[in-house]
Amino acid sequence: MVRVEIIGNLGRDCSIHEGKNGGKFVSMAVAAREFVNGEEKTQWFDCVWFNYNDKMVQYLKKGSGVYLSGSLDCVNEIGNDGATYLRRKVTVDYVTFNSTGKSQDENGGNTITSAQATAKVPSMTAGK
Secondary structure, three states, rough: EEEEEEEEOOOOOOOOEOOOOOOOOEEEEEEEEEEOOEEEEEEEEEEEOOOHHHHHOOOOOOHHHHHEEEEEEEEEEEEOOOOEEEEEEEEEEEEEEOOOOOOOOOOOOOOOOHEEEHHOOOOOOOOO
16 A cells, blocks of 8 residues: 655545445545646646545635545546546545635635634544
8 A cells, every 4th residue: 555645735626425335435636736857747636535524525625725645546547538647546534724725615705724624623634
């Protein structure tokens, strides 16, 4: 098993799904930036979080800054264009807010910072 820690931003609002066995999980796409030879590159990760925090999920919106850790699985997939792509899948076991990210509310107004989210959500870790 390969363990990863990712600091990035959500590429879309998180969504809750029900698995084949009836268990629920959160699905999220996380973009992490890195600099290679002076060039910025964005790496995307498809993430699933099984033991999620109900209260925290409502604040995980597109653009939110997050820090997460979990196990990494990489799979080669063939796209519609016939090219082979590396898909990075992370099974998340810990998520917290990262103060660099911003998220707009449904009305497109105020942003939620990590300090505000911490005040509203007592437990910021999975499974606690």
